[in-house]
Amino acid sequence: MADSRFAAGEMVLLTSQKGKTWLVRAGEGSFSSHLGNVDLNDVVGREEGECLETTQGAKVFLFRPSLTDYIFKLKRKTQIIYPKDIGAFLVYGDIRPGDVVLESGIGSGALTLALLRAVGPEGKVVSVEKRPEFAQLARRHIERFFGGPPLNHELVVGDIESVPVRCTADRVVLDVPEPWHAVGPVSEHLRTGGLLLSWSPNVGQVQLVYKELKAHGYANVTTFELLKRNWKIDERRARPEDRMVAHTGFITVAKKIVRTSGEAPPTIRDPEAPVPK
Template sequence: MFVGKDRRVFLRTIRTGEKLQTHLGQILLDDIIGLPYGTQARTNIGMGMYILPPSLDDVINELKRETQIIYPKDLGYIALKLGLREGMHVIEAGAGSGALTSVLALMVGESGHVYSYERKSKHLDRAIKNLRMLGLDHRVTFIEKDIAEGFEQADVHAVFLDLHNPEAFLGRAREVLRGGGFLGVFVPTVNQMVTVLRELYHGAWYLLQAEELIMRPWITIPDRVRPNDEMIGHSGFLIFARAVAREVRILPEELAALNDEDRPLDG
């Protein structure tokens, strides 16, 4: 990764005989082979650019995409809320360009696996290429299929839905989740959030949560620290729930009779 004084990032795989062309000038890649990370290279017009190892955040921001990706600010939180760890098996419905897929694959490790469903071949091809570029494709099985036909796995640890109508597939998700398993849903609008929550409330789910993450970057120049002029105002809503065997519901009239302190916090 090459970063200049204006913090613009350039990601390149180093190959002999190639050049990196930037707005700060040109760097011959042969000249930097063998240099340690943290070194400042010079372009042909004398501008400095630091050579740094990219983080997954850097790579995701530079991924080639066919769809709008889930932002890094949400990706890490999703991984946390799904309880992801080494050895887990996870289903993702809606591969998009593979941003979330890459985080899931990284978290489940070599002994885990991700099953990524996508019905549009163009999106699937892009996700496969991006995961291959990251060296994580062997941890993912990509499946071109409409999940209305059902999932092909069973007893998985977590399911994440990033679809335009996720409420229609909550039953499918519950079928393949083990008891206590994690569900995550991403929706862009309040209307969709309400629809999903209503379906979850009346299904075999518990510990419902709906959240929105807003990240505000700051300018870090010591003499004029202040909020950045630009920020991501809204990316989407995150909904989480746990899979349970729900056979008994509290009826509306029973709920009305409860004292406030005895009321359930969610479905």
């Protein structure tokens, strides 16, 4: 079993008793907040869940950040894909170890982090980003998370509608404002049988993507959104939280197939939807 103690240089999520969190590195300087100071050398060698006392006597717990924790600590210069939607991309996009994923744009890198983990060292993520400053920001976020530049990542600065990319992808993932313009160009890089996923906040965008997918012979075009509602559960209460993020965006998934003359491509029934009587 791997040693569960914090090593020097590891990321640590300091967590107050009220649930406020700070991302720091074990053994690197000191942490100060309204709760007082903690010498971060004292974190090295501790176990997850142990707590330290600040100079003002407050307790801070030591946790390893999950990918979700890390994503919400990113310096966000763009809208990001939320973890609930990231999960859907990975599962409904059937993204597997060893896959080659062509992605655009990279934004703050939230989705890219999950894609890189999902495809693993045998796979590859090629990210195309138009704006150099976002490419640079995302690269920083990714390198901090993985402890250096991941070997399974290629970042191309350019416009997904025109930049030359050298890859044949198993999956294409689009999170750009006008994804319908990208469907044609990226389809040249997607293998037959591969899936294209697109994320858009507005339904008008989704319809334009749908038209392009149909024009390029995609099958099984499905669109959905996911709503995540947390609940308050304790000894006295068991009810939904008063507030939630009601809408993030729509996810469209489609399969690239060989074109057959005259035949309309099929649309399968959603296996999760109840069968009509």
